[in-house]
Amino acid sequence: MDILSLLVVIPMLTVFILFFVKDMQMVRIIAAAGMFVETIVTFFVTRNYVASRGSGDTSEFLMTKDFTWFESLNIHYFVGVDGIAVAMLLLTAIVLLAGIFISWNIEDLTREFYISLIILGTGVFGFFISLDLFTMFLFYEVAVIPMYLLIGIWGTGPKEYAAMKLTLMLMGASAMLLVAILGIYYFSGQTFNMQEIAHAHMPIVAQRFFFPMAFVGFGVLGALFPFHTWSPDGHASAPTAVSMLHAGVLMKLGTYGAFRVAMYLMPDAANEMSTFFMGLAAIGVIYGAFGAIRQTDLKYINAYSSVSHLGLIFFGMMALNKTAYTGAVLQMISHGLMTAVFFALIGMLYGRTHTRDVRKMGGLLKVLPFIAVVYMIIGMASLGLPGLSGFVAEMHIFVGAFQNPDTIHRIFSILAVSAIVVTAVYILRVVGMMLMGPIKHQEFEDLPKAVWYEKVGALLVLLPVMAIGLAPNWLVSLIQDSLAPIVEQLSHSGY
Amino acid sequence: MNNFLLMRDEFVLLGIILLLLVVEILLTDKDKKNVVGIATGLFALHTAFGFMPLGEGSMFGGSFQTTHLHHNMKNILNVGVLILLLQTWTWARVKWSNRNRLTEFYIILFSTVLGMYYMISAGDFLMFFLGLELASLPVAGLVAFDLAKKRSAEAGVKFILMAGVSSAVMLFGISLIYGITGSIYFTEVAQSFHLTGLSAIALLMFMSGLAFKISLVPFHFWTPDVYEGAPVPVSSFLSVISKAAAVFAMILILFQIGKGMTTVWKPALFWLAILTMTVGNLFALRQKNMKRFLAFSSVAQAGFILMGILAFDEMGLTSVIYFSAIYIFSNLATFGVVQVISLKTGKEQMDDYNGLYRTNPKLALVMLLGLFSLAGIPPVAGFFGKFFLFMSAAAHNYYLLVIIGVINVTISLYYYLLVVRAMFLRKSDKPIAFFKNEWPVQIGLALSVIGILVLGMYSPFYEYILQLASN
Numbered sequence: 015m016d017i018l019s020l021l022v023v024i025p026m027l028t029v030f031i032l033f034f035v036k037d038m039q040m041v042r043i044i045a046a047a048g049m050f051v052e053t054i055v056t057f058f059v060t061r062n063y064v065a066s067r068g069s070g071d072t073s074e075f076l077m078t079k080d081f082t083w084f085e086s087l088n089i090h091y092f093v094g095v096d097g098i099a100v101a102m103l104l105l106t107a108i109v110l111l112a113g114i115f116i117s118w119n120i121e122d123l124t125r126e127f128y129i130s131l132i133i134l135g136t137g138v139f140g141f142f143i144s145l146d147l148f149t150m151f152l153f154y155e156v157a158v159i160p161m162y163l164l165i166g167i168w169g170t171g172p173k174e175y176a177a178m179k180l181t182l183m184l185m186g187a188s189a190m191l192l193v194a195i196l197g198i199y200y201f202s203g204q205t206f207n208m209q210e211i212a213h214a215h216m217p218i219v220a221q222r223f224f225f226p227m228a229f230v231g232f233g234v235l236g237a238l239f240p241f242h243t244w245s246p247d248g249h250a251s252a253p254t255a256v257s258m259l260h261a262g263v264l265m266k267l268g269t270y271g272a273f274r275v276a277m278y279l280m281p282d283a284a285n286e287m288s289t290f291f292m293g294l295a296a297i298g299v300i301y302g303a304f305g306a307i308r309q310t311d312l313k314y315i316n317a318y319s320s321v322s323h324l325g326l327i328f329f330g331m332m333a334l335n336k337t338a339y340t341g342a343v344l345q346m347i348s349h350g351l352m353t354a355v356f357f358a359l360i361g362m363l364y365g366r367t368h369t370r371d372v373r374k375m376g377g378l379l380k381v382l383p384f385i386a387v388v389y390m391i392i393g394m395a396s397l398g399l400p401g402l403s404g405f406v407a408e409m410h411i412f413v414g415a416f417q418n419p420d421t422i423h424r425i426f427s428i429l430a431v432s433a434i435v436v437t438a439v440y441i442l443r444v445v446g447m448m449l450m451g452p453i454k455h456q457e458f459e460d461l462p463k464a465v466w467y468e469k470v471g472a473l474l475v476l477l478p479v480m481a482i483g484l485a486p487n488w489l490v491s492l493i494q495d496s497l498a499p500i501v502e503q504l505s506h507s508g509y
Numbered sequence: 510m511n512n513f514l515l516m517r518d519e520f521v522l523l524g525i526i527l528l529l530l531v532v533e534i535l536l537t538d539k540d541k542k543n544v545v546g547i548a549t550g551l552f553a554l555h556t557a558f559g560f561m562p563l564g565e566g567s568m569f570g571g572s573f574q575t576t577h578l579h580h581n582m583k584n585i586l587n588v589g590v591l592i593l594l595l596q597t598w599t600w601a602r603v604k605w606s607n608r609n610r611l612t613e614f615y616i617i618l619f620s621t622v623l624g625m626y627y628m629i630s631a632g633d634f635l636m637f638f639l640g641l642e643l644a645s646l647p648v649a650g651l652v653a654f655d656l657a658k659k660r661s662a663e664a665g666v667k668f669i670l671m672a673g674v675s676s677a678v679m680l681f682g683i684s685l686i687y688g689i690t691g692s693i694y695f696t697e698v699a700q701s702f703h704l705t706g707l708s709a710i711a712l713l714m715f716m717s718g719l720a721f722k723i724s725l726v727p728f729h730f731w732t733p734d735v736y737e738g739a740p741v742p743v744s745s746f747l748s749v750i751s752k753a754a755a756v757f758a759m760i761l762i763l764f765q766i767g768k769g770m771t772t773v774w775k776p777a778l779f780w781l782a783i784l785t786m787t788v789g790n791l792f793a794l795r796q797k798n799m800k801r802f803l804a805f806s807s808v809a810q811a812g813f814i815l816m817g818i819l820a821f822d823e824m825g826l827t828s829v830i831y832f833s834a835i836y837i838f839s840n841l842a843t844f845g846v847v848q849v850i851s852l853k854t855g856k857e858q859m860d861d862y863n864g865l866y867r868t869n870p871k872l873a874l875v876m877l878l879g880l881f882s883l884a885g886i887p888p889v890a891g892f893f894g895k896f897f898l899f900m901s902a903a904a905h906n907y908y909l910l911v912i913i914g915v916i917n918v919t920i921s922l923y924y925y926l927l928v929v930r931a932m933f934l935r936k937s938d939k940p941i942a943f944f945k946n947e948w949p950v951q952i953g954l955a956l957s958v959i960g961i962l963v964l965g966m967y968s969p970f971y972e973y974i975l976q977l978a979s980n
Contacts, residue, residue, distance in 0.1 A: 083968050084968045084971055084972070085968070085972060086824075086971075086972060086975050087824075087897070087900065087971075089968075148896075152887045152888065152892070153887075155886055155887045155892070156887050156888060159881070159886050162926060162929070163929075163933055163934075166930060166933065166934040167933055167934055174930060174934055177934070178923070178926060178930070181922070181926060182919060182922065182923055182926075185918075185919055185922050186916075186919040189916065189918055189919050190915065192896070192899065192915050193899075193903075193908065193911055193912055193915055196899060196900060196903040196911065197903070197908070199900070199903075200904060
């Protein structure tokens with residue numbers, strides 16, 4: 015078996031074994047072990063990838079494996095990775111492993127929780143390695159549907175409402191995506207193979223029709239304004255690990271898909287409609303940031319901040335040049351890590367204080383030093399402090415966006431840049447209210463400190479944030495190597 | 510004489526029916542319980558026997574025809590009926606063995622299956638009509654089987670009245686077709702059946718009779734009431750086997766006589782498909798009774814099947830058969846769970862399912878897989894079935910239909926998730942207590958789950974049907 019398929023097979027095997035395990039502690043250990051192996055394999059994939067690129071292999075996708083599935087319909091199980099996919103795989107592996115540790119204290123239906131979580135992971139891994147639209151779509155839905163159970167069973171607050179809203183919006187989006195995929199299939203000579211489709215040059219009329227469908231279809235999952243409404247409710251109600259995975263990884267399926275499927279396969283329409291979608295993205299950036307200012311619930315703050323940061327990703331993609339693309343992909347990674355840590359910390363805080371209202375907390379730095387310090391570091395990363403990953407990503411995006419001298423692009427860019435200030439406001443406000451100052455409640459004085467699995471989970475994700483911030487070159491070159499064909503495709507379109 | 514073997518399936522089934530009559534006479538009252546085992550066992554043998562290869566050809570001057578495609582359609586039905594029989598094992602033994610009406614159930618059931626065989630294999634309208642009647646009239650007896658229950662009897666009457674009217678309309682259509690073409694043989698009709706006003710009316714009348722069997726909107730009004738009133742196994746039979754057989758018959762006949770008339774029946778089916786999907790879905794949203802809920806869900810599913818018929822090529826034919834096979838397994842899984850719970854506790858409301866997973870995890874999982882398959886969520890088979898239906902419709906540029914279809918898939922997901930919500934998310938003060946099913950029921954449920962899990966991903970199954978369909 016090839017190494018990429020292992021990435022799908024290992025979680026499936028883990029799920030299969032979990033079905034037969036009765037002891038709850040055993041369940042946790044097996045889940046953690048399975049995902050640990052998964053992470054190791056991901057590192058191997060990365061190493062292999064870097065090694066073969068280093069030895070001069072310039073083909074677009076490496077480690078490809080093609081297996082005919084439905085022959086008469088030309089449906090293949092076709093996997094392979096480029097630098098962007100490798101980066102996303104690394105992100106997924108890290109966040110998933112961290113999520114397993116963070117959820118160590120789940121008592122109700124533990125086994126089912128881990129099974130759902132790992133099925134979700136299977137879908138995500140499968141999605142990022144797929145080069146066949148059918149397989150990709152299949153994995154996409156596999157990744158989305160466990161969310162319903164995860165939020166509905168283990169969530170908090172209005173969880174039934176949030177779970178249903180999220181599932182219906184995402185599946186509605188995937189329905190739109192299905193139409194787009196069928197359109198792509200028939201207008202590019204009956205193939206689901208992405209490489210073939212990219213070279214088939216769909217007729218512009220078809221592109222105009224199916225590009226918005228594909229872009230918005232993925233955009234909903236990426237919380238593209240105005241389709242973001244599921245995200246605050248969903249994140250607020252989801253249990254910690256699910257928020258982490260969802261905001262950290264699952265939403266990146268949306269941005270990655272919009273980039274890889276919608277823009278890469280239908281470049282002409284992407285060029286034509288870039289201004290419109292750039293506008294939407296810019297609105298999302300600002301709207302999310304201002305939304306976050308108004309919120310008092312930590313999870314809502316973070317959810318709106320995600321809307322803002324994901325808006326930046328779409329913004330970077332629609333700037334249509336290499337620097338901005340690099341920034342967009344970097345932002346996917348950076349935001350995935352940052353938001354995962356955020357949600358992990360919020361989960362730890364909530365588990366101790368039993369509130370997520372920032373107005374009720376205060377002075378937590380004195381009682382929970384580890385959690386508070388990590389929160390501050392991540393907060394700094396989120397508002398783009400140099401030396402942390404957020405800066406690298408946002409810098410690329412804005413430099414890229416300003417390369418386009420068009421007036422309307424300039425306006426959008428200035429708008430989006432100004433959101434950085436707003437970001438600083440809501441991050442510092444939370445840090446000030448929650449971590450600094452006097453301790454507001456008596457019972458907060460002897461809150462238990464972070465335990466080992468929480469530290470492992472948080473540090474697993476925090477360290478890459480710092481690593482990317484301090485030494486971004488490795489990741490940047492990994493991404494930029496693979497951007498060449500996409501840039502080529504998008505800049506040599508018919509216009 | 511050798512030719513007669515082409516009717517092998519029909520003969521064997523007829524033999525089983527007659528044998529059951531003898532068994533009924535021979536068994537003493539005390540041993541009546543064993544009829545369940547005998548009938549199920551015989552049918553299992555018949556199903557296994559059915560997979561032996563059968564030749565192709567026609568008999569009685571073309572009244573009866575069989576190809577590998579026909580033969581495999583019957584096999585699909587057989588498997589469905591077998592699973593149903595296994596699932597009804599406890600129901601039959603507990604409920605009917607001491608009332609002396611057990612054998613009747615099987616004889617009537619097998620007669621309808623025999624009728625479906627003739628419907629599928631028909632080479633002329635007469636044979637088809639006989640088959641159709643044999644497949645519908647006994648069903649009324651099944652629907653009203655629970656004589657003590659008023660609703661059951663009411664449902665029986667409702668069914669027979671509606672079936673009678675629709676048969677009459679269909680027969681009128683057939684008589685018009687005979688008047689136009691001077692023949693009842695499909696092959697001869699096809700040659701001289703061209704577009705005129707009269708032939709359009711004739712074809713539409715004929716199709717409306719079938720639409721009743723498939724319960725397409727607006728011919729669906731009997732469905733929810735009959736499903737609710739009938740005993741659950743019979744509802745299951747109606748929604749699964751009966752519907753699949755009618756779909757098979759419709760697509761086979763349209764392929765034989767419909768070529769010159771596409772301008773008539775394609776728009777008709779197009780609108781029927783949209784209506785059926787949308788109305789079925791919208792009505793399903795508010796249902797609280799599981800049987801009514803599944804009734805409307807099965808109405809909506811029929812709308813999706815029409816998309817494949819509209820495609821009107823090998824790919825469409827394949828996707829219809831493929832989807833129907835998957836639909837049989839998915840719906841049998843959901844109906845199977847509803848049935849065992851209804852038998853054990855008498856509960857049929859959606860709220861009664863609250864917290865089912867915590868007490869009966871296996872049943873809840875079977876139900877979950879069945880519902881996901883109906884909703885078209887990967888990696889279970891329903892996803893593949895629906896995807897290929899959409900694909901075959903898109904191949905002929907029915908993008909509007911595809912868009913309405915996917916919107917409906919999303920709507921349907923909502924009400925399927927309502928059941929999931931009840932089973933997994935909710936907790937109940939009085940949950941359905943844990944109970945164990947008898948082993949044949951377990952096998953019946955397990956078979957349907959295996960079907961759901963395997964049929965989609967196992968691509969040779971699709972390729973095989975395609976190969977059959979392209980001949």
